[in-house]
Amino acid sequence: MAITGLSRRDVLAGGMTAALALAARGAGWAQQKELVANTYGGGWEAGHRLAIAQPLEKRLGVKVTLISMLAAELVARTKAAAGGRPPVDVALVDDGPFLLAIKEGVFQPLPMDKIPNAKGIFEKYRPKEPFGVPIGASQIGIAYNSKKLKTRPSSFADLWNPEYKGRIGLSTPASTLGTVTLLSFARLKGGDEGNVEPGFEAVKSLLPSVASIQAVPANLRTLLERGEVDIAPMWHHDTSILKSKGTGVEFVVPKEGGIAGLAWLAITKGATTELALEYINQGLAVESQQTMAGPPSFIGPVVEGVQVAAEWRGIVPATPQDLERLKTLDWPRINLQRAEWINRWNREIKV
Amino acid sequence: MTRGGGGRGLSRRWTRHLRLWQLVLPASLFLAVYFAVPLVMLFWWSFHAPGVAGLTLANFGKLLTDAFFLQTLWLSVRLSLEVTAVTLVLGFPLAYLYTRLGPVWRVSILFITLLPLLTSAVVRSFAWIVILGKQGLINAALVASGLVDAPVKLLFTLDGVRIALAQVQLPFMLLPLINAMEQLDPSLEKAAVSLGASQAKAFFRVTVPLSAPGVVAGAILSFALTISAFITPAMVGGGSFIVMPTLIYQSAIVTLDWAIASTTAFILLAVALLVVWGGMAIARRYRYGPAGA
Numbered sequence: 170m171a172i173t174g175l176s177r178r179d180v181l182a183g184g185m186t187a188a189l190a191l192a193a194r195g196a197g198w199a200q201q202k203e204l205v206a207n208t209y210g211g212g213w214e215a216g217h218r219l220a221i222a223q224p225l226e227k228r229l230g231v232k233v234t235l236i237s238m239l240a241a242e243l244v245a246r247t248k249a250a251a252g253g254r255p256p257v258d259v260a261l262v263d264d265g266p267f268l269l270a271i272k273e274g275v276f277q278p279l280p281m282d283k284i285p286n287a288k289g290i291f292e293k294y295r296p297k298e299p300f301g302v303p304i305g306a307s308q309i310g311i312a313y314n315s316k317k318l319k320t321r322p323s324s325f326a327d328l329w330n331p332e333y334k335g336r337i338g339l340s341t342p343a344s345t346l347g348t349v350t351l352l353s354f355a356r357l358k359g360g361d362e363g364n365v366e367p368g369f370e371a372v373k374s375l376l377p378s379v380a381s382i383q384a385v386p387a388n389l390r391t392l393l394e395r396g397e398v399d400i401a402p403m404w405h406h407d408t409s410i411l412k413s414k415g416t417g418v419e420f421v422v423p424k425e426g427g428i429a430g431l432a433w434l435a436i437t438k439g440a441t442t443e444l445a446l447e448y449i450n451q452g453l454a455v456e457s458q459q460t461m462a463g464p465p466s467f468i469g470p471v472v473e474g475v476q477v478a479a480e481w482r483g484i485v486p487a488t489p490q491d492l493e494r495l496k497t498l499d500w501p502r503i504n505l506q507r508a509e510w511i512n513r514w515n516r517e518i519k520v
Numbered sequence: 521m522t523r524g525g526g527g528r529g530l531s532r533r534w535t536r537h538l539r540l541w542q543l544v545l546p547a548s549l550f551l552a553v554y555f556a557v558p559l560v561m562l563f564w565w566s567f568h569a570p571g572v573a574g575l576t577l578a579n580f581g582k583l584l585t586d587a588f589f590l591q592t593l594w595l596s597v598r599l600s601l602e603v604t605a606v607t608l609v610l611g612f613p614l615a616y617l618y619t620r621l622g623p624v625w626r627v628s629i630l631f632i633t634l635l636p637l638l639t640s641a642v643v644r645s646f647a648w649i650v651i652l653g654k655q656g657l658i659n660a661a662l663v664a665s666g667l668v669d670a671p672v673k674l675l676f677t678l679d680g681v682r683i684a685l686a687q688v689q690l691p692f693m694l695l696p697l698i699n700a701m702e703q704l705d706p707s708l709e710k711a712a713v714s715l716g717a718s719q720a721k722a723f724f725r726v727t728v729p730l731s732a733p734g735v736v737a738g739a740i741l742s743f744a745l746t747i748s749a750f751i752t753p754a755m756v757g758g759g760s761f762i763v764m765p766t767l768i769y770q771s772a773i774v775t776l777d778w779a780i781a782s783t784t785a786f787i788l789l790a791v792a793l794l795v796v797w798g799g800m801a802i803a804r805r806y807r808y809g810p811a812g813a
């Protein structure tokens with residue numbers, strides 16, 4: 170993906186619009202008083218419906234349609250629809266795909282003065298570029314089944330414990346979770362975003378203990394619930410959903426620190442901007458953030474002043490101390506190499 | 521079609537053709553907009569590479585000289601052929617049985633085989649996790665019966681994927697087979713037997729060759745749907761191997777490398793067409809060759 174190819178790609182992308190935008194339209198054909206936003210399904214969808222869509226519908230008498238679509242797919246579809254009607258008005262995307270989308274030029278710059286609630290965003294989460302605002306914070310740690318495993322892990326290094334042999338689940342770097350897992354392993358062995366080699370070595374040495382590798386984290390959640398795997402690097406909110414079902418699955422923030430993942434809201438080019446800004450502003454309201462921080466979504470708040478129930482404290486990152494412990498990753502640098510990592514993973518990592 | 525004399529007949533035929541064409545006009549337009557145009561554009565994309573001016577074969581060169589890519593391609597083709605063979609072996613007797621049963625049984629067979637199509641691939645794959653897993657139904661039964669000591673690994677294996685894919689492709693094999701067999705005159709087999717052929721010989725020399733069109737149609741559908749299956753290999757396979765649609769998904773969706781995605785898609789399409797064409801050629805020889813005489 171050399172930069173020199175960008176201009177011609179843009180031209181071609183425009184040419185593809187006629188056909189692909191038509192296909193994308195089905196999902197996003199919005200009436201004047203309708204807003205379409207994507208969400209990630211599971212807890213995210215329930216949280217967004219309860220905390221953003223419903224209050225907005227009530228207040229403005231509009232219709233908000235939430236469609237379930239993962240970040241990477243959303244960016245690809247929005248790119249395909251460039252110049253025509255985008256698949257959604259408001260996009261929900263993770264760090265990596267968010268930066269990729271900005272580079273592809275599919276999001277509008279946001280007039281921050283039209284989003285008054287953005288003032289409450291934690292310093293640590295403030296956007297560097299005006300193409301989106303964070304809507305939820307997540308952390309990646311370790312999910313393990315306390316009913317089936319005797320030893321509670323305390324670090325990613327504990328995955329190599331022989332007790333966990335045949336019980337481990339992993340994700341491929343095609344997902345944000347998998348990319349973060351690879352980097353966490355790399356850091357464990359002295360690597361970083363610039364040197365992922367130790368990460369691959371670590372994954373290979375762990376393979377004899379791995380039961381399954383999934384491309385979609387939601388599948389890993391099902392496997393944990395079914396007892397097909399009992400321990401896996403996992404998002405805190407997916408783990409919390411499992412925990413709240415009484416499965417015995419617990420979330421551990423590794424002692425080297427959980428890794429922060431932010432979900433961003435952005436407005437696509439060609440969207441109904443006014444309504445989209447209302448949606449974003451509603452999402453950043455303290456009450457909405459408070460609702461999302463509890464069951465069934467467990468999404469970490471991005472604004473100050475949200476209280477998390479005692480049971481979920483430390484798991485749902487909310488306090489300045491929680492934020493202090495969270496580590497962030499260098500996503501611009503990761504994005505440049507991600508294709509190569511996925512490619513290498515395809516070739517070298519097999520259960 | 522009656523042959524009219526001179527120009528008048530020709531023009532009448534022409535008008536009739538035109539009328540028939542009008543009937544397929546909506547379908548043609550639909551396919552042109554939603555299928556042909558994107559396909560042509562994807563084809564165009566596959567001849568462009570970042571940093572290269574004009575048309576290039578660089579994408580094809582890069583992929584076709586890559587051992588991993590070729591292995592994946594071969595795995596996809598092999599898996600699809602195997603699944604098609606399984607559906608044929610399961611579907612042929614079932615279709616034969618179907619044509620010889622009463623209406624109640626017929627409806628039951630159709631309902632049971634079509635049932636998997638009524639759920640989404642995601643739901644179906646979750647069901648397979650419940651059935652094939654080490655805590656799953658099959659393993660629970662095996663362990664409880666004392667046949668095995670420890671659970672057998674079925675989930676996240678190629679075998680598991682073969683089973684899951686064969687289940688969902690079975691109706692696509694079964695329906696054309698039933699259609700072909702229902703057109704056969706049952707008295708043909710009886711005639712063969714009365715002329716001295718054994719029941720088995722009559723089945724293999726009469727019914728089987730005459731069902732060839734159904735086999736070809738069923739095999740094409742089953743093969744094409746298997747080679748393009750994405751969700752089932754990903755979920756039931758669980759990272760134990762990679763198939764072509766996974767590669768296409770990764771470059772089209774995750775890394776946004778559309779040139780490579782289009783090229784991969786076109787190579788897959790070309791290979792699939794080649795296999796289908798080869799299968800049809802073999803089937804034609806089987807039907808009209810010495811065996812069918």
